[in-house]
Amino acid sequence: MTTLSLTQAINAGLRRALEEDPKVVLLGEDIGTLGGVFRVTDGLMKDFGSHRVIDTPLAESAIIGTAVGLAYRGYRPVCEIQFDGFIYPGFDQIVSQVAKMHVRTQGAVRMPLTIRVPFGGGIGSPEHHSESPEAYFVHTSGLRVISPSNPQDAYTMLRQAIACDDPVLYFEPKRRYHAKGEVEVDAPLVQALPMGASRIVAAGTDVSLVSYGPLVKTALDAAIAATADGVSIEVIDLRSLSPIDYAPLVASVRRTGRLVITHEAGRTLGLGAEIAAVITERCFNYLESAPVRVTGFDIPYPPSKLEKHHLPDLDRILDGVDRALGRPNSHTGMDDWA
Amino acid sequence: MTTLSLTQAINAGLRRALEEDPKVVLLGEDIGTLGGVFRVTDGLMKDFGSHRVIDTPLAESAIIGTAVGLAYRGYRPVCEIQFDGFIYPGFDQIVSQVAKMHVRTQGAVRMPLTIRVPFGGGIGSPEHHSESPEAYFVHTSGLRVISPSNPQDAYTMLRQAIACDDPVLYFEPKRRYHAKGEVEVDAPLVQALPMGASRIVAAGTDVSLVSYGPLVKTALDAAIAATADGVSIEVIDLRSLSPIDYAPLVASVRRTGRLVITHEAGRTLGLGAEIAAVITERCFNYLESAPVRVTGFDIPYPPSKLEKHHLPDLDRILDGVDRALGRPNSHTGMDDWA
Amino acid sequence: MSHLRQEPTGRDEMTMHQLITAEGIRVADALLDEFVDDVDGEQLRNLYRDMVVIRRIDFESTALQRQGQLALWPPLLGQEASQVGSVRALEDEDFIFPTYRENGVAYCRGAKMADALGVWRGNTNIGWDPYELNMATPQIIIGAQTLHATGYAMGLTLDGKDSMALAYLGDGATSQGDVHESMVFAASFQAPVVFFCQNNHWAISEPVGLQSHVPLAGRAPGYGIPGLQVDGNDVLAVLAATRWAARRARSGGGPSFIEAITYRMGPHTTADDPTRYRGVTELEEWGAKDPITRMHSYLLELGMLDDGAQAAIAAEADAVAADLRLACISLPDPAPQAAFEHVYVDAHPLLEEQRVNYLAYLNSFGEQEKTSVTVQGSPS
Amino acid sequence: MSHLRQEPTGRDEMTMHQLITAEGIRVADALLDEFVDDVDGEQLRNLYRDMVVIRRIDFESTALQRQGQLALWPPLLGQEASQVGSVRALEDEDFIFPTYRENGVAYCRGAKMADALGVWRGNTNIGWDPYELNMATPQIIIGAQTLHATGYAMGLTLDGKDSMALAYLGDGATSQGDVHESMVFAASFQAPVVFFCQNNHWAISEPVGLQSHVPLAGRAPGYGIPGLQVDGNDVLAVLAATRWAARRARSGGGPSFIEAITYRMGPHTTADDPTRYRGVTELEEWGAKDPITRMHSYLLELGMLDDGAQAAIAAEADAVAADLRLACISLPDPAPQAAFEHVYVDAHPLLEEQRVNYLAYLNSFGEQEKTSVTVQGSPS
Numbered sequence A, B: 001m002t003t004l005s006l007t008q009a010i011n012a013g014l015r016r017a018l019e020e021d022p023k024v025v026l027l028g029e030d031i032g033t034l035g036g037v038f039r040v041t042d043g044l045m046k047d048f049g050s051h052r053v054i055d056t057p058l059a060e061s062a063i064i065g066t067a068v069g070l071a072y073r074g075y076r077p078v079c080e081i082q083f084d085g086f087i088y089p090g091f092d093q094i095v096s097q098v099a100k101m102h103v104r105t106q107g108a109v110r111m112p113l114t115i116r117v118p119f120g121g122g123i124g125s126p127e128h129h130s131e132s133p134e135a136y137f138v139h140t141s142g143l144r145v146i147s148p149s150n151p152q153d154a155y156t157m158l159r160q161a162i163a164c165d166d167p168v169l170y171f172e173p174k175r176r177y178h179a180k181g182e183v184e185v186d187a188p189l190v191q192a193l194p195m196g197a198s199r200i201v202a203a204g205t206d207v208s209l210v211s212y213g214p215l216v217k218t219a220l221d222a223a224i225a226a227t228a229d230g231v232s233i234e235v236i237d238l239r240s241l242s243p244i245d246y247a248p249l250v251a252s253v254r255r256t257g258r259l260v261i262t263h264e265a266g267r268t269l270g271l272g273a274e275i276a277a278v279i280t281e282r283c284f285n286y287l288e289s290a291p292v293r294v295t296g297f298d299i300p301y302p303p304s305k306l307e308k309h310h311l312p313d314l315d316r317i318l319d320g321v322d323r324a325l326g327r328p329n330s331h332t333g334m335d336d337w338a
Numbered sequence C, D: 001m002s003h004l005r006q007e008p009t010g011r012d013e014m015t016m017h018q019l020i021t022a023e024g025i026r027v028a029d030a031l032l033d034e035f036v037d038d039v040d041g042e043q044l045r046n047l048y049r050d051m052v053v054i055r056r057i058d059f060e061s062t063a064l065q066r067q068g069q070l071a072l073w074p075p076l077l078g079q080e081a082s083q084v085g086s087v088r089a090l091e092d093e094d095f096i097f098p099t100y101r102e103n104g105v106a107y108c109r110g111a112k113m114a115d116a117l118g119v120w121r122g123n124t125n126i127g128w129d130p131y132e133l134n135m136a137t138p139q140i141i142i143g144a145q146t147l148h149a150t151g152y153a154m155g156l157t158l159d160g161k162d163s164m165a166l167a168y169l170g171d172g173a174t175s176q177g178d179v180h181e182s183m184v185f186a187a188s189f190q191a192p193v194v195f196f197c198q199n200n201h202w203a204i205s206e207p208v209g210l211q212s213h214v215p216l217a218g219r220a221p222g223y224g225i226p227g228l229q230v231d232g233n234d235v236l237a238v239l240a241a242t243r244w245a246a247r248r249a250r251s252g253g254g255p256s257f258i259e260a261i262t263y264r265m266g267p268h269t270t271a272d273d274p275t276r277y278r279g280v281t282e283l284e285e286w287g288a289k290d291p292i293t294r295m296h297s298y299l300l301e302l303g304m305l306d307d308g309a310q311a312a313i314a315a316e317a318d319a320v321a322a323d324l325r326l327a328c329i330s331l332p333d334p335a336p337q338a339a340f341e342h343v344y345v346d347a348h349p350l351l352e353e354q355r356v357n358y359l360a361y362l363n364s365f366g367e368q369e370k371t372s373v374t375v376q377g378s379p380s
Ligand SMILES: Cc1ncc(C[n+]2csc(CCOP(=O)(O)OP(=O)(O)O)c2C)c(N)n1
Pocket: B029, B058, B060, B082, B086, B089, C101, C140, C141, C142, C169, C170, C171, C172, C173, C174, C200, C202, C203, C204, C264, C268
């Protein structure tokens, strides 16, 4: 066990993958000499060479598109998109090529790409640096989408993503980059929880609270705060956003009868929509109240001085829990829907 | 009243907009001399000149991006994206520029763009010609998204979109292009149903069936077929996909207690997810069963010989209705969720 | 209010390299000659045969579309020399990234043409196994494949291989951002990739002059990539030009760009009506530059095409077409479950659930027909 | 396994136009001289003053960031001549589409600099009213603004106006597809747009050689657009080159591309640590070419900068900086409801509902503090 920050854990995962498989190459802007704007790739070019850790020209469509060609040639490219808001120039290559190449070729060609994307807000950044674009990719068939919430998962899930023969979008909760945790770096990958599995991170009996990536910590904090109020929250870390591993969620909601989902992305067609729909389908007779979504607003990410309003925080999550419980101290009266 | 096909109605709407406002310009590939691959812009370049109806070089990002510049200059550009699958190269300009320019400039700059996109399947086309990408744009704050299902709406809603000071994605149900209908071309726009309004297109009492664009006709057919079985279906044409006008839906579901949503797009985070989530939030105590989604599968659009399986049809919609009603003749056993 | 487009000043002209004139006369070209020194009469006749057979396949496919056997067909009529000359310059291990129109290339690479037609029949999106032919499947997103070729070529460099990748693209494609980014990456990494642009003068209804007022090959030097214009209706010149580019690529000389000047004699696809946007004079003008006719004249001149040889080629073309037709109309429809296959390599529980449920649903109808006519609508 | 990047063969060289050398000597340039015939000593001193004031603003802003008053600042240190020379060549009605780094340009256009800093303080994304300054707001998506400028210029043509649009872009930006597509559209429609590229040698940590082995201005001719390389640390040459391009644009001559060779003396932003990727020798080398120093020498030589003038300029710079600091630290935080404003022009019932609910929720806390520390994390 070593204590690593989330960035260090990702760095260790990349290093391990580069060591283990000569077909792994890293592509991105400023990932080489600089080691990435978040230092996630620090030291890797020095240790593995500029043919394995490739500083590319400034063009995201080409980062993805040449990775497709490298995959065609048998490589396992790991692309870094510098910030969430810069993934859109590469959207066409992701949606029309990466996601479809395997099915297009009836299985002949594999696209074992990993696309790393630092995402989410909360670090006081300018425009385009705090987006939560995961729903676009969850809606895109042919892709897998995952997001770790802690250093151990960051390390293990990254290695699993790189080893996976399907393309994987790997969303890194950038405001948790400096969070530290114990990481077991030598445990055999086959014994690890599969990257597709969700995980109950706090047991509880009154409400099921689902989140992923940056808000898992906040959700756990909310669960702790709620105990003071005598409310027992079960917290589930999705880990995999596509496909979602529903079994633990369904089992949890069938026990608690109440569901709250929280994410930073805007509410409309954010992941909460799908989870609410599926859980309603699968747990209709168990639900005591409608699933509650505590999310970013349906606005472009606001200037950073306003982000504290946009981002769900402990209070807003607890307010959502109150709503799910139908408690009168719910602040928002959101059940006044007309 | 004139009888027009859906393409003719759009053509008439474009013509009217070009006549009424010198700031309206059309941009797109093959929209000039050819009149568009679907002939939607037939005759417009001849009548309005190549400075109003502009054949552009082959580059979607530039079509949107130069339209942003034209809007900056006070124009009201109407962009044609030739097929649904070709909108992704323009995604960055839509998501990061078109959707955000107004809020970025605190209201100083307006983006009255209309982006026309023929969408959906059912016409036996090759890859990338049958996509249903609407959910990506519904999830994007700052945009409006609409889709007409008949010639009259196509005409009126297009004019409303062009007149609207917000950017509007206008999704044309291409497999209904040749559907004919009576169109009142001279009715004052101010008296028309707002483009943001949904509409009950068939009254019913047992189930509320929601759709938009290409499947509204199929939904209506299903409603007719169901009467033979003694089932009364209320059909709602969303018309506006973002924002959704929920009042008629909520009222309908509060009457029927049951909801079926159908669209061609894949199920996961397709519009059905949001509608199911919102209706569950707003009608929890009225629902007799979980909202049912009858949608395309979570697969890249298949080769055209397989599209009949992918696309919801009358039978699959009726099966969904049976599920919503909990009727034993439901074929799918989809409530066996575990 | 004035019009947008104006005549630019200072229009550059480039030399179009040629080895056989439209009249079938062999002319010298200082750059290209050395690359076809070794091409003897029989090889010339083989190039001719390729073109004849490909044209026959193209006609047969158009006919199959008219008869409802194909949903669509993108003819390559007029571009036979560009396709044959370029692909015949390559080694088998060189990897090709085509568009939807390189069906002549696919034939030369050994594709089973009926399988290739499966794409246009709506059965599948794969016309051949990419790794069997060393040729990617048809790319419909304009320009996207140029990045794939560049990435593949980067992989070749990493592998220390001396083979190369070749991307086909159209004149219209040159406007796409992806094509630019390919050139940037190819130049930055000195990737062994050849960009082979068939300037067939049209992008659906748009004349090439809308994409550029100046020669497309003139773009390349701006990236530090040599650009060459070649007569795309001259199969020998195309062969030579592609060999020139291939030699550069294989010997560490980096990328190059070839603009083959040719003409799309047919419609964009069978769904297109070119009479709406172009006149007959242009067609006639290009008819006089036909790639097959000129090679025919040249071979006659060389004495390499007696009646027997000609008959043999015609017979081969007929046989290929007959086989193609038979195989095409016998292609079985894909089974429903095919829609769910190969979306992912690894298990995907949610999609598996959809598959199982849908097949159970289908089975529930038993022998009885589903009541609805699922798919209405018109051809694209 | 071999490495990817190799030295290209046949590296093109271009002439870099210059009017004032690094030593402050006025030299002749056949192309540019006529464009600055009218520039007298006072105008030269004004250009100098602009640069001095801008550098002072830049320093003050960096200081404000260090003191926690700004979240981030992108210094333009070293690029004063490129920014001042280009913007001073324009008419007021010419429309500018900048990146995030053109704060010197904004100053010359009359922006209230404290408002401009609002962007970097995190208050807003608008630093000025675009229609008041005829200058779009800072663009962060690399290259996107070049398309906006092109579209705006197309609109100018449609309006029959003889003004123009100017897009700023960096050397790194030239790799983006959008920049290519801008050139394609600009050339196709002969739009009155100037692409003004500040080649400051770095895109964050990436040297310009990674984007291109050959001069960036050499891209333009491939589109039929003239490309010009100018000494970007020579304010007079930049002024002249931009006037050259502007005259072309305004007189129907179409687009042009200027590559101003300059250097980013500071970090990419205050969050960047350039010592990780570049050495001091490069900095020293460019320090010797400083745009302000050379103008200072030239003005002294001309006798246009006596002690009084110099003191006046210094005083003005100090005053601007002092005002800026005061105004910046007094900028009020935006109110919560600002997050919901101007997302749409027309009514949007769903968002309105979110706004109302959220404000009600906030009010429900009354005077009592919310319990959570909402936003953790680190600066970017
Ligand atoms: C991204 C994208 N936009 C638009 C289209 C529609 N489209 C198909 S072919 C074509 C013209 C292509 O012209 P060119 O590159 O010259 O190739 P050619 O068809 O002449 O072989 C267009 C616009 C497309 N397939 N992909």
